[in-house]
Amino acid sequence: MIFLALRHLLSRKKQSLLILIGIALGTSIFIFLTGLQLGFRAYMIRQLIENDGHVKITGRDETISPKNIENIFDPKQKNNYLWVTNPAGKRNESRIASPFDWFTFLSQNSDVSGFSELYQTQVLIRRAGVKRTAQLVGIYPQRHRMVTQLESFITEGKLADLSGGGPLVIGGAELLDELGVAVGESIFIVGLSGEMLPHRVVGRFSMGARGIDNNVLYTHISQASNIAGAQGQVSQIIVRLFDVDQARPIADQWSQWSVDKVESWDQANAQFLEVTVIQDLTRNFITVGIVLVASFGIYNVLSIIVNQKRREIAILRSLGYQSRQILELFLTQGLVLGFIGAVLGVVLGYLISYFTMNYLHSIAKSQVQIEIDPMIYLQGILMAVGSSLLAGYIPARAASQMTPIDIIREE
Amino acid sequence: MIKVNSLIKSFGHPETRVLKNLSFEIPQGQFVSIWGRSGSGKTTLLYLLSTLDKPTSGSVTLNNNNPALMNEKQLHDFRNLNIGFIFQFHYLLPELSALENVLLPARRNNLHKDYEPRAIELLNEVGLGEKTSRLPSQLSGGEQQRVAIARSLIMKPKFIFADEPTGSLDTQNGQKVMELLLKAHNEYKTTVVLVTHEKEYAQQAERRIFLVDGIIESDETKG
Ligand SMILES: Nc1ncnc2c1ncn2[C@@H]1O[C@H](COP(=O)(O)OP(=O)(O)O)[C@@H](O)[C@H]1O
Numbered sequence: 001m002i003f004l005a006l007r008h009l010l011s012r013k014k015q016s017l018l019i020l021i022g023i024a025l026g027t028s029i030f031i032f033l034t035g036l037q038l039g040f041r042a043y044m045i046r047q048l049i050e051n052d053g054h055v056k057i058t059g060r061d062e063t064i065s066p067k068n069i070e071n072i073f074d075p076k077q078k079n080n081y082l083w084v085t086n087p088a089g090k091r092n093e094s095r096i097a098s099p100f101d102w103f104t105f106l107s108q109n110s111d112v113s114g115f116s117e118l119y120q121t122q123v124l125i126r127r128a129g130v131k132r133t134a135q136l137v138g139i140y141p142q143r144h145r146m147v148t149q150l151e152s153f154i155t156e157g158k159l160a161d162l163s164g165g166g167p168l169v170i171g172g173a174e175l176l177d178e179l180g181v182a183v184g185e186s187i188f189i190v191g192l193s194g195e196m197l198p199h200r201v202v203g204r205f206s207m208g209a210r211g212i213d214n215n216v217l218y219t220h221i222s223q224a225s226n227i228a229g230a231q232g233q234v235s236q237i238i239v240r241l242f243d244v245d246q247a248r249p250i251a252d253q254w255s256q257w258s259v260d261k262v263e264s265w266d267q268a269n270a271q272f273l274e275v276t277v278i279q280d281l282t283r284n285f286i287t288v289g290i291v292l293v294a295s296f297g298i299y300n301v302l303s304i305i306v307n308q309k310r311r312e313i314a315i316l317r318s319l320g321y322q323s324r325q326i327l328e329l330f331l332t333q334g335l336v337l338g339f340i341g342a343v344l345g346v347v348l349g350y351l352i353s354y355f356t357m358n359y360l361h362s363i364a365k366s367q368v369q370i371e372i373d374p375m376i377y378l379q380g381i382l383m384a385v386g387s388s389l390l391a392g393y394i395p396a397r398a399a400s401q402m403t404p405i406d407i408i409r410e411e
Numbered sequence: 412m413i414k415v416n417s418l419i420k421s422f423g424h425p426e427t428r429v430l431k432n433l434s435f436e437i438p439q440g441q442f443v444s445i446w447g448r449s450g451s452g453k454t455t456l457l458y459l460l461s462t463l464d465k466p467t468s469g470s471v472t473l474n475n476n477n478p479a480l481m482n483e484k485q486l487h488d489f490r491n492l493n494i495g496f497i498f499q500f501h502y503l504l505p506e507l508s509a510l511e512n513v514l515l516p517a518r519r520n521n522l523h524k525d526y527e528p529r530a531i532e533l534l535n536e537v538g539l540g541e542k543t544s545r546l547p548s549q550l551s552g553g554e555q556q557r558v559a560i561a562r563s564l565i566m567k568p569k570f571i572f573a574d575e576p577t578g579s580l581d582t583q584n585g586q587k588v589m590e591l592l593l594k595a596h597n598e599y600k601t602t603v604v605l606v607t608h609e610k611e612y613a614q615q616a617e618r619r620i621f622l623v624d625g626i627i628e629s630d631e632t633k634g
């Protein structure tokens with residue numbers, strides 16, 4: 001019946017074209033919207049994973065009590081002092097209890113592709129009249145670049161410049177701007193006893209994440225722990241796995257037998273992932289809306305066509321065409337409209353995605369990609385074809401149930 | 412051969428009987444006209460004879476086949492292969508050319524390629540050899556009816572049923588249609604049942620059944 005179906009569609013070009021446009025627009029909006037959302041999410045997740053690794057090990061937040069800080073005193077003098085008021089509160093910097101056990105474990109674990117420990121501490125910075133605090137993150141540059149993407153965010157200098165240790169830092173772009181310091185110039189970090197320690201800025205990074213760009217300084221781990229008087233301490237281990245999808249079960253497993261806090265990237269960013277659930281809901285909602293509108297359009301137009309073609313249906317039946325063939329005749333029309341509309345929509349959706357992406361990249365230098373995943377396109381096509389089939393079925397079935405005698409008598 | 416036995420057809424509530432206990436036979440190859448005034452039940456009878464409708468009681472058989480007992484597939488196969496229809500309002504598919512319209516019954520069985528030479532020949536016979544690719548809208552009423560005649564003949568049916576085929580045509584075109592029906596009947600030995608309210612056409616049939624209020628008033632065969 002495809003021959004007759006096509007003739008029917010061609011004989012009402014305007015209506016067919018309108019439906020095609022409707023389906024194509026619906027499909028392209030779906031493709032663009034889904035691509036944009038998933039692309040943005042993938043970008044965010046990539047950022048999260050690349051900066052924090054797949055699994056992050058940190059010390060537990062400890063409450064301070066006389067017992068757990070007694071090691072700051074000379075053990076021999078243990079009984080010669082007395083607290084006037086018992087120390088209380090939370091430790092400023094949590095640290096990992098026994099980092100070396102972790103290093104041994106991680107370097108032997110077959111799920112782990114790499115790890116990098118870091119020591120971070122809050123410091124006071126001075127530069128000319130400006131004074132402010134910042135997060136000083138001490139890393140092993142060579143190892144750190146194996147587990148994070150920090151290197152790719154560095155716009156001036158390079159991570160390896162920190163390798164030798166010493167008073168060198170790479171700073172977040174916003175922080176450096178605020179301090180009014182350029183690469184090659186120096187800042188002062190205030191040491192434990194108030195001394196001004198000059199550090200040369202050897203590089204600059206920009207991650208696009210405000211909280212980091214205006215707050216973080218990277219340096220060699222030995223330098224950071226020296227400044228804080230915390231040699232050998234580790235505040236965080238960033239672990240990269242071979243399979244990021246295993247992050248959660250592995251983190252759960254490790255945290256069961258460790259006193260330290262072990263979190264997978266998705267646990268650490270649960271809030272962000274909650275937002276994605278809402279995004280999914282919104283997108284599904286819009287998708288359902290698009291499908292409904294497109295289906296309703298097809299349903300309407302096919303109903304009109306069926307009504308206008310009553311007489312032809314009667315003739316076809318009197319010539320021996322069975323009700324199944326009449327059903328086919330109209331169902332085929334819905335299918336053809338759905339399929340062509342879907343193909344047009346997919347092409348249109350791709351073009352919109354492509355040009356929007358170019359535009360975004362040109363004005364904002366953003367690295368957001370609009371997802372061009374074949375699965376989205378397949379989904380769009382299936383949706384368009386499926387809904388046109390469903391929408392076409394009702395009028396097509398009505399047509400197939402008409403008997404020639406009923407139609408002729410009506411006249 | 413068509414056999415009609417105690418045929419009754421009623422409509423509606425309260426029931427009104429339109430055909431009141433008719434019994435007659437039409438031998439194979441006869442050209443019969445059913446004529447009578449408007450409202451006498453001609454069309455109702457034709458639909459019953461031609462498998463389009465089912466009797467309230469009694470039976471109609473065509474070559475011993477009772478359409479009331481067939482399933483959907485059998486019924487449509489039977490229509491497709493054995494019956495040609497011609498209606499008053501020619502009923503062509505407006506988006507198909509004359510040739511494609513004639514080939515519609517063959518297309519049902521995907522035989523339209525095989526039947527194309529015959530369709531062209533039939534269109535030639537009805538005087539439309541030059542207009543095979545015209546759309547119905549590009550043909551006159553008489554021409555459209557001639558396309559319908561060609562279409563009714565394409566499968567070489569044993570029966571042709573025509574309901575007022577001349578009804579919407581002027582005398583000249585009406586007579587032309589009539590002649591084509593007679594010619595087809597002579598050439599293919601088809602049984603033709605022609606419904607008309609016009610005596611001039613009814614008279615040209617070899618047998619004339621005169622219907623008055625659902626009863627056969629007279630049934631004359633030319634000597
Ligand atoms: N489907 C129907 N429902 C009710 N009455 C009908 C129906 N079809 C025909 N009739 C009635 O049957 C009578 C005969 O109609 P019809 O067979 O069309 O007559 P004719 O073809 O001789 O003009 C008319 O009175 C008509 O109103």
Ligand SMILES: [Mg+2]
Pocket residue numbers: 453454455
């Ligand atoms: Mg009538």
